[in-house]
Amino acid sequence: MKRVELEKKVISENERLARANREKYAKEGTFVLNLVSSPGSGKTMLIEETAKRLRDELRMLVLTGDIMTENDARRVARHGVDAVQITTGGACHLDAKMVDKKLTPYKDRPFDLVIVENVGNLVCPAPYDLGEDLKVLLIAVGEGDDKPLKYPPMVAASEVLVVNKTDLVEYVDSDPDAIIENAMRIKPDLTVFKVSCKTGDGLEEWIEWLKSRLAEKRQTRASAQG
Amino acid sequence: MKRVELEKKVISENERLARANREKYAKEGTFVLNLVSSPGSGKTMLIEETAKRLRDELRMLVLTGDIMTENDARRVARHGVDAVQITTGGACHLDAKMVDKKLTPYKDRPFDLVIVENVGNLVCPAPYDLGEDLKVLLIAVGEGDDKPLKYPPMVAASEVLVVNKTDLVEYVDSDPDAIIENAMRIKPDLTVFKVSCKTGDGLEEWIEWLKSRLAEKRQTRASAQG
Numbered sequence: 264m265k266r267v268e269l270e271k272k273v274i275s276e277n278e279r280l281a282r283a284n285r286e287k288y289a290k291e292g293t294f295v296l297n298l299v300s301s302p303g304s305g306k307t308m309l310i311e312e313t314a315k316r317l318r319d320e321l322r323m324l325v326l327t328g329d330i331m332t333e334n335d336a337r338r339v340a341r342h343g344v345d346a347v348q349i350t351t352g353g354a355c356h357l358d359a360k361m362v363d364k365k366l367t368p369y370k371d372r373p374f375d376l377v378i379v380e381n382v383g384n385l386v387c388p389a390p391y392d393l394g395e396d397l398k399v400l401l402i403a404v405g406e407g408d409d410k411p412l413k414y415p416p417m418v419a420a421s422e423v424l425v426v427n428k429t430d431l432v433e434y435v436d437s438d439p440d441a442i443i444e445n446a447m448r449i450k451p452d453l454t455v456f457k458v459s460c461k462t463g464d465g466l467e468e469w470i471e472w473l474k475s476r477l478a479e480k481r482q483t484r485a486s487a488q489g
Numbered sequence: 490m491k492r493v494e495l496e497k498k499v500i501s502e503n504e505r506l507a508r509a510n511r512e513k514y515a516k517e518g519t520f521v522l523n524l525v526s527s528p529g530s531g532k533t534m535l536i537e538e539t540a541k542r543l544r545d546e547l548r549m550l551v552l553t554g555d556i557m558t559e560n561d562a563r564r565v566a567r568h569g570v571d572a573v574q575i576t577t578g579g580a581c582h583l584d585a586k587m588v589d590k591k592l593t594p595y596k597d598r599p600f601d602l603v604i605v606e607n608v609g610n611l612v613c614p615a616p617y618d619l620g621e622d623l624k625v626l627l628i629a630v631g632e633g634d635d636k637p638l639k640y641p642p643m644v645a646a647s648e649v650l651v652v653n654k655t656d657l658v659e660y661v662d663s664d665p666d667a668i669i670e671n672a673m674r675i676k677p678d679l680t681v682f683k684v685s686c687k688t689g690d691g692l693e694e695w696i697e698w699l700k701s702r703l704a705e706k707r708q709t710r711a712s713a714q715g
Contacts, residue, residue, distance in 0.1 A: 266499060269492055301528045302611050302639065303632025330612060332638050353642070355581065355612035383639070384612055385528050386556060386581035405631070405657075406529025412558050413609070414528065416579070431631075434660050436687075461662075 274390050280359035284394025288366075291373035294480050297393050299417060300401035301410075302383030305427040307335045308460040309401060310378050314342040316470050321375035321477070326365055328357045328382045335380060345374070355387035362393045376477065385414040396480065402442055403428040405435035411446035418449040423456070425469065430459040500616050506585035510620025514592075517599035520706050522699075523619050525643060526627035527636075528609030531653040533561050534686040535627060536604050540568040542696050547601035547703070552591050554583045554608045561606060571600070581613035588619045602703065611640040622706065628668055629654040631661035637672035644675040649682070651695065656685040 288295050298306050310325055317323060325346040327335035336348035347365050349357060362379055379395065381388045400421035402410055405428060411418045418424070424446050426439045439457050446453055454472070458465035514521055524532050536551055543549060551572040553561035562574035573591050575583060588605060605621065607614045626647035628636055631654060637644045644650070650672050652665045665683050672679055680698070684691035 266495055269495055273492060301609070302636055303527055303629070329639055331641055332635070334635055334638070353612075355610070382612065383527070384581070384610060386579075386608065386610055387613065403529070403631075405629075405654075409558070409560055410528055412560070413555055415557055428631075431657070431660055434657055 277358050277360070277391055280363065281392035281394040284359050284363050284366075285396075287363075288373075288377075288394060288396075289480075289484065291370070292375065292481065292484055293366075293373045293377055294375065294477050295377045295379065295393070295395040295397075297379045297381060297388075297395035297398045298401060299381045299385070299388050299398060299421070300383060301385050301403075301406060304383070304401045304403040304406065305460050306380050306383070306401055307338055309425065309427065309458070310339055310380055311342055312460050312463070312466055313378065313470065313473070314339060314344045316466070317376065317473075318342065318344050322372075323376045323378070324366075324369065324374040325378050325380065326357075326362060327380040328361075330354065330382060351382060355382055355384050356391050357381050357388065357393060358391050359393050385410070385417050389414075389416040389420045397422050397476070399423040399425060400446075401425045401427055402446075404431050404437045404439055404442070406437075408437055408441040409445060411442060411449055415449045418446050418453075421450070421453070423454045425456045425458055427458055427460055429457050429464060430462050503584050503586070503617055506589065507618035507620040510585050510589050510592075511622075513589075514599075514603075514620060514622075515706075515710065517596070518601065518707065518710055519592075519599045520602050520703050521619070521621040521623075522602070522604045523607060523614075523621035523624045524604060524627060525607045525611070525614050525624060525647065526609060527611050527629070527632060530609070530627045530629040530632065531686050532606045532609070532627055533564055535651065535653065535684070536565055536606055537568055538686050538689070538692055539604065539696065539699070540565060540570045542692070543602065543699075544568065544570050548598075549602045549604070550592075550595070550600040551604050551606065552583075552588060553606040554587075556580065556608060577608060581608055581610045582617050583607050583614065583619060584617050585619050611636070611643050615640075615642040615646045623648050623702070625649040625651060626672075627651045627653055628672075630657050630663045630665055630668070632663075634663055634667040635671060637668060637675055641675045644672050644679075647676070647679070649680045651682045651684055653684055653686055655683050655690060656688050 565572040
């Protein structure tokens with residue numbers, strides 16, 4: 264079998280598992296975010312800031328994916344939410360099977376919100392659905408305003424774009440609105456946030472929106488259960 | 490054939506081609522750099538600054554790798570050096586075959602220096618030798634001082650570490666020396682530079698070192714030819 268064919272087979276097998284995950288998590292009432300970005304855009308910091316603001320009102324788990332090291336799970340756990348590391352052992356993305364393996368032990372007391380921190384990579388995670396409700400793409404100011412145009416499959420796969428590190432705007436040659444404009448050329452209906460996880464700027468809008476999506480999902484579930 | 494076995498086969502076939510490239514470029518007197526980093530660490534800018542400083546003393550070609558878009562080759566060509574884009578069409582790294590295909594048309598008038606800008610990715614390019622003389626890893630201040638520990642295969646595969654964006658040190662929670670220390674835990678004999686492509690700080694040391702490596706290679710070649 265050729266490499267491309269094998270890759271296609273692996274992706275289609277992953278899609279089957281991701282669909283099963285999605286159905287299962289919907290039944291359990293768990294909302295799942297798949298957070299993707301370059302290394303160093305601030306995924307872990309966005310998760311920490313989100314955890315601080317939501318930990319008192321819902322049960323939250325963070326799955327942090329890395330090819331090596333367990334640092335991120337420790338960083339997140341300091342904020343009083345559950346955190347589990349997924350170490351891929353070299354692979355440049357998570358897949359549906361890895362995620363479900365870590366969630367299965369909790370099936371009898373499911374979480375309200377699971378945030379999956381994917382491996383820092385703007386290429387490989389794009390075609391791998393994990394069964395999430397939302398794929399959130401994080402791009403930091405200063406990475407280059409043309410990044411969305413360079414990694415279009417990742418933009419196309421995402422529903423939300425969070426532009427992070429807006430506190431750096433005056434020190435780097437970067438315009439957050441140009442990042443957004445370039446991303447919207449690829450995906451016009453992106454939901455967009457501009458935040459600084461360092462100063463807290465813009466985080467309120469992100470949290471309010473996330474809460475409204477969680478409420479919406481609970482509503483859908485309640486209707487389905489009659 | 491399993492996916493891992495196939496990947497190994499692809500890598501070992503690539504190694505054979507990379508060795509052939511290396512021998513050929515040595516004979517032609519071409520020094521080849523393979524520049525790797527996250528998206529947005531400043532590879533293109535380091536190449537632009539290097540081109541400006543070396544274009545008058547040597548024949549230089551830049552191969553810019555991206556999964557899509559041709560922006561980088563255009564950016565580099567403004568500085569009066571040859572620049573050719575390699576678009577991988579989705580693949581998250583360059584390989585020896587792609588590079589040689591772009592260099593073959595120049596075989597009768599070889600370059601002194603070829604800088605290959607790999608796809609922005611800290612995972613996939615690590616096991617793919619292109620036939621380069623040197624793999625140079627670029628990490629920007631602010632990406633997270635633990636990045637070398639998270640991507641050890643890339644650090645281990647590199648001979649040089651360039652820490653970029655030192656002009657941002659006072660605005661981000663980052664210590665360039667911590668990045669270097671973490672990298673040296675994985676690869677103790679790394680050659681290290683701290684630069685700001687924006688202010689020019691540290692670039693002189695980088696250029697002087699590069700020139701000394703080029704001279705060394707020319708010397709070796711002259712001896713070999715008797």
